[in-house]
Amino acid sequence: MKLSRRDLLKTLTGAGAALLSFPEAMFPIPEDVAEAAETAEEWRKSPCRFCGVGCGVLVGLRQGKVVAVKGDPEAPVNRGLLCIKGYSLPKILYGSDRYRAPQLRQGNKFVEISWDQALDIMASKFKEAIEKHGPESIAMYFSGQTTIFEGYAVNKLMKAGIGSNNIESNARLCMASAVAGFYSTFGMDEPMGCYDDFELTDTFFVWGSNFAEMHPILYSRMVERKHQDPNVKIVSLQTYLNRSTDEPADIVAIFKPHTDLAIANAMAHVIVKEGLANDAFVQKCVVFKKGLTGIGYGVEDNFEYGGAAETNWKTYRPFADKAQTIDFEEYKKFLEPYTPEYAAKLCGVPADTIRQIARLLGDPKRKAVSCWTMGFNQHVRGTWINNLVYNLHLLTGKIAEPGNGPLSLTGQPSACGTSREVGVLAHALPGGKFVANPEHRQKAAHIWNVPVEKISPRPGYHAVEMFRALDRGDIKVIWINTTNPFQTLPNVGRYRRGARKGSERFVIVSEVYPSETARHADLILPSAMWVEKEGMVGNTERRTQHWFKMVNAPGQAKDDLWQIVELAKRLDLGRLFDYGEAPLHKALFEEYRQFGEGSGKDLAPYDVYAKVRGGLRWPVVEGRETRWRYREGFDPYVKKGDGVRFYGQPDGRAVIWARPYEPPAEQPDEQYPFWLTTGRVLEHWHTGTITRRVLELHRAVPFAPVWINPEDAGLLGIKAGNRVRIQSRRGEVITKVQLDGRNKVPKGVVFVPFFDENVLINLVTLDAYDPISKQPDYKKCAVRIEKV
Amino acid sequence: MIKPIIAIGCVLGVLFGSLVLLSGSARAEQVDPQQGSKRLPRVYEGAPPLIPHDAETRKGMCLACHEFGIAGAPITPHPTRNDFCIQCHVGQDLSVQTFPPIPFQEENRPK
């Protein structure tokens, strides 16, 4: 799609308009930005490169370069607004140290080689490892920023071609618990509601998510809603004060890390005790279950949840749990000990505040939207806490309708679209299918036109275990693409050392800029990024968006899809991507679409996405997107007369899970007296590989400080700006102290963002994970602080 | 109805205006900012203006000065809300040089 400057301000007509229905514009477009950059010759649509909010941008082009962007006024997500990361997009392509040619390690140096040499080396390493050690000695580690085309292609190459399921996405580190939560409660992934709920609800519950910084445009939609209607209430439950606990929040509850499990159960306790449960809804739409307890923390190698017998490769089910059905009475008994007073003792939030929050959520006259991100997902009981917040919405029936519903927010631009929907995960197949399921394998083999035996029923290594296997030497060759694990893995010291242990290990990294991971590579492949290639992504609210290639990548940098196909050809698997005359992107997407069709994951044809500004929310059935799933009248999969049907579950009923409070993997003690929690800042994207190269973003937050409580600092004789050592049982970093500003931590807690490669906080974190979802917990480990 | 708001705005404005003049105080030292120029270069022409003073600790107060241009502050063309100005307008530490400081090629490789 091409837009002239004049077209730009005209309203959207044609195919797109008929399909979409927007909520009212809630915030104005900054005029100076709307008049931006007169110098651009042409404007074209794309989603923002960065976060899972999925803002639509218009990209201003001149002489083959991106010279400006503006928020797309027609994009329903952001209606013309962007955050500073979005406004920085024109600069991200043009950092001075972009990789322009493949580089091969020679000792401690890298030398430039040709693409032919690079691909030959890569293919020979793959072949050698497969011959000597089998297909399970190789691994692919891709990303929630990988496009749908790339994710689908690499998944097919691995699962239908090479015959190994050792393919993971960094989304394991950010979304796995949300996925496991969705499957265990609803039998199907991804939110039932959408962003429209923000304008339709009157009560927001924000849990463990500084979304003022991490999902800025969504946050502004929430705040705008509140300003328009004084009846709107915002409850912010966090482990420290941050921008999401500022002014617009009505109730702020700062709880001790990990005690959200107790708070959520205490809220359910209040709702049930005070008769706020919606009995009719519960009777019709819900079953009660309890599962295994004391499930461990995954800190040991080869850890298996539920015992080896339960999850050995043959019997593996994606989220094995010994589920037992119970009844409402038993569930009530389970809730009995979770009085607000008991929770208050654990969490530090006054019992009355817990009651007040529970009553707000339970109030039949109010609507309720809950949002959460990494506080829930990066949690050794991440699946459980996801289940527990669904319990609250299920008990009150406030779910799957306009203005009511839990909305699990996503961090990455295509964690949903690619990692989850395309199934770029060790246990998954495209379209919400699983490798362990014989019918699903059959379907995949049919679409991929390969013998079913080719697809291994054994789930591969999940992310943490994949890098443990590399360290142990079980994985020989790994291809890391669009992600920076040697900065982001928990307890990263072990995995950095493991990568460079030599013997037969060979680490291939596709990158755009030098990163900690590229520094640990044997072979670096220069990639194209964002509008240097064609792409498609899917955001938090099931919205799939498409953009075309607009500019050339620098030097010899190449599209990741091209890299995947070239590797396939050299592995004699080129036939997997041979679509004759058809354009590759379209052919891949049309093939991928078959996986979800008819199963509630229907996607529109490629051509529709190519045209529509702002994308569409699946299931897209007969050209119509779906805003609320599981509800008659909104979701084409719910039959007339059914009302609400959670059709992901065979009986159409969602599960209320009895999940207890269990302690975290590590807690502060005398030796290591502080909680360490990690996260992000608004100005930087993940590890800052891209954003730190934009001078204005770098100058806004030049380094990662540690936030310490002023009283704790006083006791330690530390002042703002002092340098301190942060040390755990695993490693240490040194950085400067900050006492306030955008964050204020309570006593006993310190916070360090992870974007700074010079403050590699993941040397300190603990590689414990949720045994169900396998997602690591970056939010809590024990550290000590000393002045240096 | 409007008048008291303006009056309060003026008082706050003068207060924070003086803070602008005093930037470089102990507060600012936390991130060692070196500020001064009121007209910072933008990401590109037409991108949101950047903030030449400490913004962290004044979040939520932006309109006190920028609604009516108190103490020489630029007047915002979109005086909507205080609560999310800093999503688009961010502070700058001008002493910070381009990243990365050392060209990658010359850097030491991990052993």
Ligand code: SF4
């Ligand atoms: S909120 Fe996210 S998607 Fe929107 S402009 Fe900012 S980084 Fe991009």
